[in-house]
Amino acid sequence: MESQPKIALVTGGSRGLGKNMALSLAEKGIDVVLTYNSQKDDAMAVVAEIEKTGHKAATLQLNTGDVKSFDGFLNELKTVLKETFKTDHFDFLVNNAGIGLHKPFAETSEDDFDRLMNIHFKGVYFLTQKSLPLLNDGGRIINISTGLARFTMAGTSAYASMKGAIETLTRYLAKELGARGIAVNTVAPGAIETDFSGGSVRDNAQVNAFVSGVTALGRAGLPDDIGGVVAFLCTEGARWINGQRIEVSGGMNL
Numbered sequence: 001m002e003s004q005p006k007i008a009l010v011t012g013g014s015r016g017l018g019k020n021m022a023l024s025l026a027e028k029g030i031d032v033v034l035t036y037n038s039q040k041d042d043a044m045a046v047v048a049e050i051e052k053t054g055h056k057a058a059t060l061q062l063n064t065g066d067v068k069s070f071d072g073f074l075n076e077l078k079t080v081l082k083e084t085f086k087t088d089h090f091d092f093l094v095n096n097a098g099i100g101l102h103k104p105f106a107e108t109s110e111d112d113f114d115r116l117m118n119i120h121f122k123g124v125y126f127l128t129q130k131s132l133p134l135l136n137d138g139g140r141i142i143n144i145s146t147g148l149a150r151f152t153m154a155g156t157s158a159y160a161s162m163k164g165a166i167e168t169l170t171r172y173l174a175k176e177l178g179a180r181g182i183a184v185n186t187v188a189p190g191a192i193e194t195d196f197s198g199g200s201v202r203d204n205a206q207v208n209a210f211v212s213g214v215t216a217l218g219r220a221g222l223p224d225d226i227g228g229v230v231a232f233l234c235t236e237g238a239r240w241i242n243g244q245r246i247e248v249s250g251g252m253n254l
Contacts, residue, residue, distance in 0.1 A: 009090050011097035012035065012064070018097065020226060020227030023050065031057065033081075095166075108157065117158075143167075145170075149164045174243035190220075190249025192226065216250060216254055221250060225250070
């Protein structure tokens with residue numbers, strides 16, 4: 001085993017897909033720092049679960065839509081890296097944190113738009129930029145998009161547009177960070193049974209049946225379907241995957 005395990009920073013790691021990503025990374029022998037917005041107890045529970053496996057973990061509060069808070073957050077991260085992990089850099093950045101919005105285009109307000117943009121695009125852009133000095137050469141960045149950037153469902157125009165921007169940004173980051181050996185990819189989940197967007201895929205039988213009906217593998221996705229893909233992209237076996245959009249949807253709307 002390496003003397004210094006690799007470290008991943010996962011935003012929005014207290015629940016849903018982010019929690020699954022954090023646990024999957026730990027299964028690969030990677031230590032984890034996860035952020036939460038308001039669910040501190042949930043985040044601490046994920047940390048405890050990771051620590052039970054013998055790996056190190058820590059959690060920090062972060063509102064990924066508040067760019068002005070990032071400098072303070074990164075100072076806290078430096079302290080945690082030093083005190084908990086005995087290092088001053090990390091290896092993998094997973095830009096996962098997000099919220100949903102289901103509103104028709106005609107009813108989406110400027111406030112709705114700005115909130116989504118700040119969390120899903122502007123926040124990702126500048127958190128990644130400001131993290132670069134702490135990210136090891138040869139590291140990885142994984143941005144989370146959505147199947148909705150490829151196919152359309154009414155009511156998600158703002159959300160999906162931000163994710164489309166993320167997919168373009170991923171390719172630019174891959175191009176510009178290649179000199180440092182940093183690979184950058186997008187993982188685009190399909191419809192997953194979590195509490196995301198009010199838990200509609202998980203809790204609404206009609207929605208779940210619709211998703212299952214347009215998915216080649218015949219069911220809605222589960223968090224366990226996603227975390228392992230993100231973890232794989234942080235392994236040596238994925239070193240030559242770069243600038244790619246990997247949709248993990250069971251074959252939705254083929």
